[in-house]
Amino acid sequence: MLNRTVLVGRLTKDPELRYTANGVAVANFTLAVNRPFSNQQGEREADFINCVIWRKQAENLASYMGKGSMVGVDGRIQTRSFDNQEGKRIFMTEVVAESVQFLESRNSNQGKQGGQPGNTSNQTQQNQGGFQPQQESQSSGQEPFDNAEPVDLSDDDLPF
Amino acid sequence: MLNRTVLVGRLTKDPELRYTANGVAVANFTLAVNRPFSNQQGEREADFINCVIWRKQAENLASYMGKGSMVGVDGRIQTRSFDNQEGKRIFMTEVVAESVQFLESRNSNQGKQGGQPGNTSNQTQQNQGGFQPQQESQSSGQEPFDNAEPVDLSDDDLPF
């Protein structure tokens, strides 16, 4: 059935890259999407939308985008439930990104570096928009993905 | 910022119609949206997506659609947080429907009736698709909205 979501927003923090037991990459991230209208106090609020992305695109996102980066996401809404530490069933809703477009990387130099757009490609045949962020800060030869924690994750939620 | 969701799914139960203290109608409902692929056990799963709809459309939805009805929704994702009974902060994600399209009403006769499409209109200038479900079961002269509980609800989440 039809289930389609398109978002443009900014990462609230660096994406969290992990690997399933089978070595499949997954990244979780939250998008702050500003609302187009003001609330009754006249303030602009934002929605904080949890997203997941799989495989190569997860790795690219973690390499090139960080806290504050602006991305476009095309995906679908997925709901899951699991039992938390207190044995209570928790329901969660997130967007499974089928493709991401890099619209702007964060412009600060501190924190995670941007990798080397020159020699690494953020383009995969299958999905994205090939926008090469120009204001990308790129200085160190830092190894990409080094903060990925290859923990034991189940492949259960793997789509397709 | 761009925030757009389009869904087609079935109501998991009758919509819950309420009114804010100012008399604004709101309906909450959950859509079961079947996934287009099977899981690792070869089963087809569904996502259960919480939705809200406001004003006239809330009333129309509650009048004409019930458990099992198929609807299309065009809206945006909204996140909210509130403190539950145990004082724990709960985050929730839902789709604010800006327009709904009635694709098929449930075909059973029991439970909530379909209202009188003949004299009540489910068409508003602003939004929807004017599909008049033909297999609509319509037999009783039951008053519409009679199961709406006009409780005290805040207008805080009222969009626009």
Added chain:
Amino acid sequence: MLNRTVLVGRLTKDPELRYTANGVAVANFTLAVNRPFSNQQGEREADFINCVIWRKQAENLASYMGKGSMVGVDGRIQTRSFDNQEGKRIFMTEVVAESVQFLESRNSNQGKQGGQPGNTSNQTQQNQGGFQPQQESQSSGQEPFDNAEPVDLSDDDLPF
């Protein structure tokens, strides 16, 4: 770059199924999508949107849906140009359907028949919503695709 379109509408005629020289199935169809508002004369108008769909889904669409059937489409806008008979460059815009959902087949018995939903599947792993139209008229043992014209078509527009 983001390019996403979701439509729900009715086929203005039976889909036209063809095959490229390499045997790839393509179907063209037009969707009448009713507008949610009235024009200045107080009439409801519709948009007539050209769509294309490829491979297995093209065949399924041609087998099960016909003039008047209601479908949901999830795809992207594509523009093409070609030189017409008079040597004039023609620009056209159409929606490439990545997945279709069968919402309702036409309810008349005349014209193309609906095939045998009982033994043929309109579900493919990759895409659609598995809605089994219940009011489907199914009577003849008519061979599916028999009105497909396996003409010489180029694969140039084949996406992915």
Added chain:
Amino acid sequence: MLNRTVLVGRLTKDPELRYTANGVAVANFTLAVNRPFSNQQGEREADFINCVIWRKQAENLASYMGKGSMVGVDGRIQTRSFDNQEGKRIFMTEVVAESVQFLESRNSNQGKQGGQPGNTSNQTQQNQGGFQPQQESQSSGQEPFDNAEPVDLSDDDLPF
């Protein structure tokens, strides 16, 4: 009926701002949207999608965005037909933008200037994303809309 399109792309030229006889602003523009895959020659192509936008947002777009600017569009597909000079019926398809998000203005200094984001607002209650393009070139006190041609246009296509 559901009819939703979301695009991110670049203006192929400066938007064309006009006014109807009743003084309603309309801007036409074309978006180049790069495809996420390569063709059989290994080249990346783009779709060139015609768009229209009405009222205040038309004026804002014309003031702040020009050839090469990147924008996000949330709207719906509309088809129209008219008879051309040779008396031939022409069908056209375009996207009616309900909201636009300014993602990046062109970074050149020549050509149309960017107006004064400081004192003019590109934010309207109704629609857009409030992104303030930071690399905006802003130097001249050029009057906004001065290249708008207040020609005689019909209000016929005015939506809502």
Added chain:
DNA sequence: TTTT
């Protein structure tokens, strides 16, 4: 060239 348009659907219910």
Added chain:
DNA sequence: TTTT
């Protein structure tokens, strides 16, 4: 008639 097309953008980076």
